[in-house]
Amino acid sequence: MLNDAVDFSQVKTVLVIKLRHFGDTLLTSPVFSVLKAHHPHIEIDALVYEETRTMLTLHPAISHIFGIQRSHSHANTLQQLKTEYNLFKQLKARRYDLIIHLTEHTRGLWLTRLLKPRYSVSYHFPGFSPRRKKFWKKTFTHITPHGSPQRHVVEKHLDTLRRMGLYPNRSERALSLVAGDAAEQRIDALLAQHGLEKQTYIHVHPTSRWLFKCWSPEKFSALINQLHKAGYTVVMSAAPDATEKAFVKAIQQQLKQPVIDVSGQLTLKEMAVLTQRAQCFIGMDSVPMHIAAAMNTPVVVLFGPSGDLEWGPWQVASKVITLAYACRPCGQDGCGGGKISECLTDISVNIVFDAVQSLLEKPRL
Template identity: 40%
Template sequence: MSTSISSFVGKPDIRVLVIKLRHHGDMLLMSPVLETLRAQWPQATIDVLLYEETREMLSALPSINHIYGIDRKWKKLGTRQHLTKEWQLLKQLRKQHYDLVLNLADQWRSALVTRFTGAPVRIGFGFNKRKGHIWSCCHTQLASVSGHQKMHTVEQNLSIFAPFAIPTVSDVKMAWPPTAWQAVENKLKALNVSAPYIIIQPTSRWFFKCWSEEKMAQTICELQQQGFPIILTSGPDEKERAMIAEIQANCPVEGVYSLAGELTLQQLAALIDHAKLFIGVDSVPMHMAAALHTPCIALFGPSKLQFWRPWQATGEVIWAGDYGPLPDPDAIDTHTSERYLDAIPAEAVINAARKYL
């Protein structure tokens, strides 16, 4: 352990920046890093740099002091204004005089931001694809990734603390403000729905992760006989909404409701938090359900289960690979219309769900 790192242990008021530039689910799964920092340094200032569109995943967490966002829409402003926005952000971060920067990202941009902060301790990962002088110079120390292929994403993120040799907090946290539940309550009242209810999220922005509409409708029809209202959710994309409409058209008129595309991420979290059961594919809402300890039936296809299975979840993972051959996850064409989850029989999902109703 270097002298500069060891000097932080026991120091109450350090200033920390955590950088993660990835998708929504990735942001949720890095929350244990923030909880570990807060547990070790209760009085620390903990800031986060992320992509602006993922802000809702973390913005309600009490462990964070401030969130800085890189808006990928800046590119549409033209080169000059785009560079101006980037420069303003860099200057803003440098003014914070961070003691420590934890760079969880693998982009060159994240490394350059890390270096520009001027923090005396800057820790990143020694990614195999980033072997070289520039990456090393942007950080004062690199944490090993030698065990990452056998780790869940949560564990990969937490391994950034290896140089500190401190205990880590592995719980994934999803928080939502009271206003989120108030908005959801109003929508539920309009539908004349009250808890307990079942949430089903059949969609993902990548359709190769989805189950067939027919099997999902069959599952809903069976579970509706349990007497719980069933609420269908999805993202706002028109293809996702069309998928929900097709599923709903093959379900009973009574007892099945849609809030597809109508909820913010924090409103969706509030809805999931009050649910009896969540059923969904490998997607952000599935990770939310796991974090919120809502019983969860997760349907997986050719995703890397070791990395992306629901973390510390109550419920079951149903993997299509147990029912038929799947392609290598690294060889998937993400734009394919192939439904790899179709190998999963409806009975497997129905029987698993009934255990939690």
């Protein structure tokens, strides 16, 4: 038993800080669920980048979501100071008893020092210098190891709770993403427009914001052609980014029959509903894959330079496709920094197609 376990009966307000990308933010959702399930009296807030707020809005365990800008490059110094001060006042008014800081971002460290909660928890990051490690240890009342690359990010997040004496049940660890009525109505109308019903199509999201995490357009075209030949309907999505649009166009140019293309047309909440209504999801290591897992849609995902054990689909029926290359996962920006990862591009179309067929043969839970 821990000799410094937190007395949660004395905790009324908690702030969870996660300053990262969309997928990273979604993967924090079980922290809120577990904490609320074990201690319903606690009010739990989130501090995230403003752009990632949508990953946590409507979460039933969250009281308030505070957003900050990733960069103040378009703001002058006075505006920046005013924004920061107003945020600090709002956070201070919440009188936090506990702060859970889930990244190595120094912003969370300084907020913890300034807000002075009774309890605070973060990680021991292996890359820290001795000086920074000492400063970190002096700031937080509880420190937990960050964990190895073989440990899933969700479990790493939940390790902060374990370090304080709160042990989550396995049934409590699912991702939580609430799309909302407006998103459901939009997608239901879109499906009706194309004559589609629930679970009568496959959702393919071939892109990632990072090109080195992508399969080739040629192989995606071949896969979709094979899916069409087998009688499946394909709905394809991508972000409105120009690079992703060009990637989708390259796929479309090699198709024997068109897909239903909604690229650049959906919010992330709407994409969540589109995925939820699908038979299965096919994609890369990116936020749409994590969204599919949160919506309990079977997932076929291709992993290359990023680690599937650490970032794979969480608690959902899935087929994770990798090649047993000794150099992966390397985390590099493509082989030799060339934006193309051979551990991905060498994956055959037939392997992916067979994985889809195998997954769809199983009843959806």
